[in-house]
Amino acid sequence: MAWVALALGLSLSFLGWRAASQRTHELADSRFQARAQELHQALQARLDAYSQALRGAQAYAGSVGRPDRKDFARLDAILRLSDTLPGIAAFSYLTAVRGSEREAFQRALKKEYSDFDIRPRGERNEYVVVTTVAPETPYNLRAIGSDSLASDIRREAITAARDSGETRITARLNLVMDPREAPPAFLMYQAVYRNGELPPSVDDRRARIAGYFVSAFRVDALVTAVIGGRHRDIALRVYDGFDRRDDNLYFASHPGQSFADARHSLAATVEVGGRSWLVEYAALPEFNVDGEGLDSSFRLLAAGIIVSLLLASIVWSLASTRERALGLARDMTRTLRENESKLRALFEQAPVGIWLIDRSGRIIDCNDKFASYAGADRSQIIGFDMLGSARDTSLNESLRRAIGGETVRIEGSYTSTTGSRSSVYSWHFQPVLIDDEAAFVLCFVEDISARKLAEAHIEHLAHHDTLTGLANRSLLRDRLQQAIAAAQRNKHKAALFFIDLDFFKHINDTLGHSAGDAMLIEIAARLRQRVRASDTLARIGGDEFVILLSNIETAEDCMHVAESVIAAIAEPITLDGHSFSSTASIGIAMWPADGEDSETLTRNADVAMYHAKRSGRNNYQFFTADMNARVHEMALLERSLRDALDAGEFRLHYQAQVDGESGRLIGVEALLRWQHPTMGLLAPPIFIDLAEQRGLITPIGDWVLATACRQAAAWNRNGRAALPVSVNISPVQMRKGRLRESVLRALNESGLAPSLLALEITESAVMEDITSAARLLDDLHAIGVQIEIDDFGTGHSSLAYLKQLPIQRLKVDRSFIRDIPGDPDDTAIVEAIISLATSLKIGIIAEGVETDEQRTFLLARGCRAMQGYRFAHPESPEAFEKRLAG
Numbered sequence: 001m002a003w004v005a006l007a008l009g010l011s012l013s014f015l016g017w018r019a020a021s022q023r024t025h026e027l028a029d030s031r032f033q034a035r036a037q038e039l040h041q042a043l044q045a046r047l048d049a050y051s052q053a054l055r056g057a058q059a060y061a062g063s064v065g066r067p068d069r070k071d072f073a074r075l076d077a078i079l080r081l082s083d084t085l086p087g088i089a090a091f092s093y094l095t096a097v098r099g100s101e102r103e104a105f106q107r108a109l110k111k112e113y114s115d116f117d118i119r120p121r122g123e124r125n126e127y128v129v130v131t132t133v134a135p136e137t138p139y140n141l142r143a144i145g146s147d148s149l150a151s152d153i154r155r156e157a158i159t160a161a162r163d164s165g166e167t168r169i170t171a172r173l174n175l176v177m178d179p180r181e182a183p184p185a186f187l188m189y190q191a192v193y194r195n196g197e198l199p200p201s202v203d204d205r206r207a208r209i210a211g212y213f214v215s216a217f218r219v220d221a222l223v224t225a226v227i228g229g230r231h232r233d234i235a236l237r238v239y240d241g242f243d244r245r246d247d248n249l250y251f252a253s254h255p256g257q258s259f260a261d262a263r264h265s266l267a268a269t270v271e272v273g274g275r276s277w278l279v280e281y282a283a284l285p286e287f288n289v290d291g292e293g294l295d296s297s298f299r300l301l302a303a304g305i306i307v308s309l310l311l312a313s314i315v316w317s318l319a320s321t322r323e324r325a326l327g328l329a330r331d332m333t334r335t336l337r338e339n340e341s342k343l344r345a346l347f348e349q350a351p352v353g354i355w356l357i358d359r360s361g362r363i364i365d366c367n368d369k370f371a372s373y374a375g376a377d378r379s380q381i382i383g384f385d386m387l388g389s390a391r392d393t394s395l396n397e398s399l400r401r402a403i404g405g406e407t408v409r410i411e412g413s414y415t416s417t418t419g420s421r422s423s424v425y426s427w428h429f430q431p432v433l434i435d436d437e438a439a440f441v442l443c444f445v446e447d448i449s450a451r452k453l454a455e456a457h458i459e460h461l462a463h464h465d466t467l468t469g470l471a472n473r474s475l476l477r478d479r480l481q482q483a484i485a486a487a488q489r490n491k492h493k494a495a496l497f498f499i500d501l502d503f504f505k506h507i508n509d510t511l512g513h514s515a516g517d518a519m520l521i522e523i524a525a526r527l528r529q530r531v532r533a534s535d536t537l538a539r540i541g542g543d544e545f546v547i548l549l550s551n552i553e554t555a556e557d558c559m560h561v562a563e564s565v566i567a568a569i570a571e572p573i574t575l576d577g578h579s580f581s582s583t584a585s586i587g588i589a590m591w592p593a594d595g596e597d598s599e600t601l602t603r604n605a606d607v608a609m610y611h612a613k614r615s616g617r618n619n620y621q622f623f624t625a626d627m628n629a630r631v632h633e634m635a636l637l638e639r640s641l642r643d644a645l646d647a648g649e650f651r652l653h654y655q656a657q658v659d660g661e662s663g664r665l666i667g668v669e670a671l672l673r674w675q676h677p678t679m680g681l682l683a684p685p686i687f688i689d690l691a692e693q694r695g696l697i698t699p700i701g702d703w704v705l706a707t708a709c710r711q712a713a714a715w716n717r718n719g720r721a722a723l724p725v726s727v728n729i730s731p732v733q734m735r736k737g738r739l740r741e742s743v744l745r746a747l748n749e750s751g752l753a754p755s756l757l758a759l760e761i762t763e764s765a766v767m768e769d770i771t772s773a774a775r776l777l778d779d780l781h782a783i784g785v786q787i788e789i790d791d792f793g794t795g796h797s798s799l800a801y802l803k804q805l806p807i808q809r810l811k812v813d814r815s816f817i818r819d820i821p822g823d824p825d826d827t828a829i830v831e832a833i834i835s836l837a838t839s840l841k842i843g844i845i846a847e848g849v850e851t852d853e854q855r856t857f858l859l860a861r862g863c864r865a866m867q868g869y870r871f872a873h874p875e876s877p878e879a880f881e882k883r884l885a886g
Contacts, residue, residue, distance in 0.1 A: 096211050169272055173187070395414065430444070484596075493554075498609035500585050586619070722753075758788050763790070807842055827857075
């Protein structure tokens, strides 16, 4: 009978151990899955934060154009990517360059890098060239000049970023910038388009691409920062794609670890920049110490009870004497106490809160960690009725399910009965079953408030502008879709406002980016006060804001808001001790009349905003169908304009400048024309603004300078009179900082004497930044060229600059000449300009002279140099040469 009893006891012990082991494994696996998911979410959030940072850089470039080394260093200091984004090896800007622009581009970049050269060498249709990098270490600077399109891996990501407008990453690669054996890495690209806006179609995006921001990330540093110290008991592997080949392996935290043998594992994917990564997680042996070790103590208890029962049965049946029975009892008691001691130590030292409730819902025991969460002494907690007396009843349903035999896991906030603490917790309720009924419920709780706050912060960063705290483009897109859906349900209207600050770039350039940022923050605060809580206010980049009005009835509702916004922005702002006033141009598109989907509505609001700018700024415009047709025409014109230079479609016509008294030829002005293949000969007003907006004016201006100088030099070599040639200079050419080099190149290549080249610069271009203009004009004058102020008198500025700048001649604008001598106001203005030039000993010429009366009037006031239809129309080079011969 003894052997039968022993066999029966061992069988019962084994069965009990098996059941407890299974329950423990399930609990440990659930803890592992939760930990692995937490780690996985942190990895995805970190990658999303990288994308968001590049989008912030994109907004910067949209407002300033291609950043030079100084701009880029300032941007890097603002973003602090190396401090905030672990794993970043380099941050760069890549400039998109057409094949026809290669030589001019290389010459311009040699100003920043004396040995600059595009690599690999060779003629190609397009290049994407590294032009700035941070930090500027010797190894990082080796990348300057490299053409990223020469690499298949990089070209694939660059093309995808350009066509989508979203961040895109490369496949796995090794960095050439790293001086050591380069660990696996990837490059993340964000396309930048001219004017900073996302063009509506793929074709437009290809046509308007300006460059790319790119960050190089070392995956080992990136993932290690995410793992931190809290997840060192979990092994992790990251693959590029889903193929577990070694050449796809980005990172392995424990290279020798076998994932196949791990007790707990998880495989999941993260989406980053248009690619999918496979991430595998596996529990290391030490993971069991905290997770399964705690439950092993309950197995010890169960085993101790079973052994105690077995021994008690044996003692009951076999003990023949009192001494033997007492001895066995002492042994059993000692074993049980040892097991209870182990259990109690694990129970008290567990890093999570543990508590037990009976079937009625009363707490029968808890550890100190749980008591700290509850904010009460254990003596107050034990015996407490959770189902009947708890002030916060949010756990009641889960407790009842656990008492019914169901394993329950939840997350949520909870306030203890003492009311001393309200936090976010992760709860795990595990029923302990006997005869298929829960004898009691083992409860685990962990405070995850810090993790939730971190997740909320990351979520906020992903959907809000870091400077102003307003919604960003991503959140705006989501809110717009929601507003359209709500408007459809409720039969209401919605409206989208695109707001662009007028002349913000001037403040940014003159006072610096810190002042510009302060202005944007102040404008954002004012706009918040002008919209309802139900509306959405967003900043989508640079100086562009968006307001989404939901639940409106008429266009009049929009008018009230627009007028309020314009008034708010117009209020003076104090920056660096100076008071500034700003204005805004606003475009408004209404749903459903101006677009039934978010993309169309966004595009049309943008179109209306640009129409407001063209209509004089500081106003608002509702979208109309005519605007859409105009935009379509401009898109077609832009596409043709981009190819016009390479196609040889530009022409120069020449208009004579004469001595009004003798009719003698004293000079010539070169006037640009575009021989469009279908629209015929186009004058500059049709396309110059577009060329300036799309960044095409500099290569066109270089062509005009070179062609005019070459033609003038040819006339001089053919024995004609040495006539000075005047060339109009765009304000954009002055701002770009390469005008002096362009002039020198045109003179050197043509052989024209500098004194025979006159540069006509508008008064407004000079006054935009008088200090920079003075420096540039001094440099040009030192070369020997002549400086003329074009359209003189049309600006609103002080005349003091005439004494500060090396100006040789003023050109009286045709708008003042047209109505003289009949108009007394124009007559007075022209007389004043002539008198001013005479007193300052500055030359003067009048343009637009068409009648003998105008000629006579000007001669009588001392203005002899004239230009206009009274003497000659603009002519082709061949026709003008005949004039010279005659």
